[in-house]
Amino acid sequence: MTDSEPNTKPPLDGVRVVDFTWIVAGPTCTRLLGDLGAEVIRVENEQTLDSIRFGRPHPNGFDPPDSGAMFNWLDRNKRSITVNARHPDGLDLIKRLIRVSDVVVENYSSRILENWGLSFEEQRAENPQIIYVSLSGFGHSGPQRDYSTWGPTAQALSGLTAMSGLPEAPEPAGWGYSYLDHMAGFTAAAAITAALKHRRETGTGQWIDLSQVETGMALTGPATLDFTVNGRRYRETGNPPGNRSVWPQAVPHNTYPTAGDDNWIMITCTSDTEWKAFCEVSDHPHWRTDRRFATLPARLRHEDELDEQIGSWTAGQDGRTLMQRLQAADVPAGVVQNGVDLVVNDPQMKAREWTVTRDHPVIGEHLTDGLQIHFSRTPAHRDRPGPPLGEANHYVFAELLGLSDEQIAELQMNGAMG
Structure with missing residues (x-):
C-alpha cells in the first residue's frame, strides 16, 4: 500500500x-x-x-x-x-x-x-x-x-x-x-x-x-531556567511594554495600524539584513543612514520615534498586501487576525481545509x-x-x-x- x-x-x-x-x-x-x-x-x-x-x-x-x-x-x-x-x-x-x-x-x-x-x-x-x-x-x-x-x-x-x-x-x-x-x-x-x-x-x-x-x-520550564541560571524574572520591572522584544533585542518589533477599523500588522527585524530589506520595501532607504536608526543600539534608544514613523507609513495600506510584500523580501511580518479573518478568510487555513461544515x-x-x-x-x-x-x-x-x-x-x- x-x-x-x-x-x-x-x-x-x-x-x-x-x-x-x-x-x-x-x-x-x-x-x-x-x-x-x-x-x-x-x-x-x-x-x-x-x-x-x-x-x-x-x-x-x-x-x-x-x-x-x-x-x-x-x-x-x-x-x-x-x-x-x-x-x-x-x-x-x-x-x-x-x-x-x-x-x-x-x-x-x-x-x-x-x-x-x-x-x-x-x-x-x-x-x-x-x-x-x-x-x-x-x-x-x-x-x-x-x-x-x-x-x-x-x-x-x-x-x-x-x-x-x-x-x-x-x-x-x-x-x-x-x-x-x-x-x-x-x-x-x-x-x-x-x-x-x-x-x-x-x-x-x-x-x-x-x-x-x-x-x-x-x-514554565524556560522561565524557571532563566531565573535559576541568570536571575532574570519573567515579568521584570523596566521591561518594555506591549509587543516589543526583551530578548533577543530587535527593533522594530511591534504592531502597526493598517487600513480599516482596528486592523494591524506585526513587523520585526532581528538582523541588519532584515532591517536593510525593510528600509527598501518601505521606500525609506534614508532610515538606514539616519543616525537614530542606523544601528540596533541607536534604534533601541529611539524606538518610540521609529515606531511612530513606521506606523505613519503602514496606516492606510492593505495589511495582507503589505505582509506579502515584506515576506517576499524576507522581512518577518504578519497581519493581526480576528476570528473571521483566521477561520473564514485565511488562504492558508482554506488550503489546509481547516474548517468543515457539519449538520446537527x-x-x-x-x-x-x-x-x-x-x-x-x-x-x-x-x-x-x-x-x-x-x-x-x-x-x-x-x-x-x-x-x-x-x-x-x-x-x-x-x-x-x-
Whole structure:
C-alpha cells in the first residue's frame, strides 16, 4: 500500500472509550480520541448533566440539552448513554460496559469514582486490560489530592498566571481562557496512546494519573531556567511594554495600524539584513543612514520615534498586501487576525481545509474546525456532531450488552437508566 492508497480505517479504529468526562479538560481528551477513530461513549445522568450542555451560544435558541454550540464542539464524534451510577443496577450496567471496553476516562474530583465503586482495582476486576485515566487538579495522590480546581485556578497554581500581564502592572493579567483545560486534555490523549501501545505488547492495562497543575508547571520550564541560571524574572520591572522584544533585542518589533477599523500588522527585524530589506520595501532607504536608526543600539534608544514613523507609513495600506510584500523580501511580518479573518478568510487555513461544515439535528448546518492532524495513510476524522442525550442507549444496552427490550424498559422504570 502506498500513501496514495490510504487505509480506510482511522488510527484508533476498534478502541472503545467509556467517557465520564465533563466541562472542558476531560472532553478535550476524549474528543481527540474520537477524532482519531475511537468509539467514545459518554456516560451521562439526566439529573446531573454536564453544564457545558447548557452553555452558550445556542445558535437557534436556548433548547438544551442538545442545542449548545460549545457542547457540540467539545463532544463531536461521541455517543451518549444515560445511566445512574449510584443505582446498583446502573453501576452493574457500567461495569458490564467496562468489560467490553478499552479505556475509561474521567476528570472528576479524586474520590468520585472510588465512591461509586469504580476505583482502578474495581475496574480491573471487571477487565484486567482496562486503561483508566484520572485527570484532576492535583492528581490522586499527595496531601492535596482532595482539592478541587478549575482551569484558571490550575493555571495560577502552576505559575502560568504570574507570568502573564504587562511588566509594570501590579498584578498578573491572567490568560482570559482555560488554556490548561486543553493542555491537560491533549496530554491525557497522548498518554492513552502510549498505554494502548504498552497493552498491545504486554496484554495488561494500567492507571494513568494526571495532574492538571503539573501539566501547567511543565510549561514554565524556560522561565524557571532563566531565573535559576541568570536571575532574570519573567515579568521584570523596566521591561518594555506591549509587543516589543526583551530578548533577543530587535527593533522594530511591534504592531502597526493598517487600513480599516482596528486592523494591524506585526513587523520585526532581528538582523541588519532584515532591517536593510525593510528600509527598501518601505521606500525609506534614508532610515538606514539616519543616525537614530542606523544601528540596533541607536534604534533601541529611539524606538518610540521609529515606531511612530513606521506606523505613519503602514496606516492606510492593505495589511495582507503589505505582509506579502515584506515576506517576499524576507522581512518577518504578519497581519493581526480576528476570528473571521483566521477561520473564514485565511488562504492558508482554506488550503489546509481547516474548517468543515457539519449538520446537527438541533443546531442545523454549521461551520466548525476539522482535525489539525493530517495522516497520509489513515483518515482521522468522523463527521459526527455532538450526541443528543441518550441517543446510543439502544445501541449500547441492546447491541453491546445484549439486553432485551423488556430488560431495558425495566431498568428505565427503576431509575437505573436515568
